[in-house]
């Protein structure tokens with residue numbers, strides 16, 4: 557069985573024992589409600605290191621008061637079973653008091669790549685993510701930590717934080733796992749009604765269409781506007797962003813920039829976030 561530990565002391569003791577035996581360790585931070593996307597991160601870590609630790613912690617610091625912290629799906633027994641089936645060695649499941657003891661007063665303050673897109677839509681989000689991920693990396697002392705490209709900006713922010721703070725860990729990005737129709741797997745997909753789930757495929761479809769249009773010579777701005785219109789026509793009630801961006805620093809691409817144009821060395825990424833009823837979906841694709 558996958559062992560479950562709830563304290564930093566137990567986590568460190570186990571990780572240090574593995575390292576003393578010459579075994580490298582990979583950390584997979586999650587908020588639980590696990591799905592195949594999370595398990596693909598475990599499997600990727602297993603190709604690189606001998607031991608894997610998944611953390612499950614629904615981090616209150618990355619939710620604004622009006623967001624879905626209370627409603628966020630939780631189910632430790634099911635999560636532990638899935639981790640067991642994936643061959644994960646350890647589940648770290650701290651409670652809020654272990655993570656944020658009384659008097660906790662430290663938050664990582666970010667600029668740069670955290671500011672646009674998710675940072676603009678959810679001003680509290682990346683400070684909370686950076687704080688908890690930094691704590692998890694210090695607590696677990698892993699050799700590698702794996703994060704999904706599904707949360708592409710989060711991955712870029714975490715790369716930046718680990719570089720800036722000299723954290724001795726390799727950050728590994730993992731490709732987005734998708735349902736058969738193309739929708740990115742996400743714990744929040746559980747909020748979708750049957751009708752909304754059917755409509756949700758418009759998100760990856762609009763993104764693929766926008767990338768194809770730009771690659772065929774369409775102006776970036778025009779493709780972005782068409783993408784937003786396609787989402788609204790499919791029943792999305794609000795599009796927070798549908799933007800082509802520089803793939804590394806997420807700065808804006810000029811209106812006439814053709815990401816794939818010959819001689820244009822910049823790599824582009826299309827990132828989108830949009831609301832279907834009460835569910836906020838995000839996705840991104842290389843362009």
Ligand SMILES: Nc1ncnc2c1ncn2[C@@H]1O[C@H](COP(=O)(O)OP(=O)(O)OP(=O)(O)O)[C@@H](O)[C@H]1O
Pocket residue numbers: 585586587588593594596597702703704705706707730731732733734740741742743744745
């Ligand atoms: N479809 C996916 N493919 C690859 N990685 C994923 C996928 N979904 C989530 N992840 C990654 O799993 C890790 C934990 O994410 P989290 O627990 O928030 O799951 P989630 O499904 O993204 O949930 P949410 O619905 O809250 O966004 C993150 O690194 C995230 O990028």
Ligand SMILES: CC(C)(CO)[C@@H](O)C(=O)[O-]
Pocket residue numbers: 585586587613615618685688689707710
């Ligand atoms: C990285 C993370 C586990 C930090 O709480 C969370 O933001 C997530 O699940 O993507």
Ligand code: BAL
Pocket residue numbers: 587618707710
């Ligand atoms: N998957 C990112 C975590 C969040 O949206 O809160």
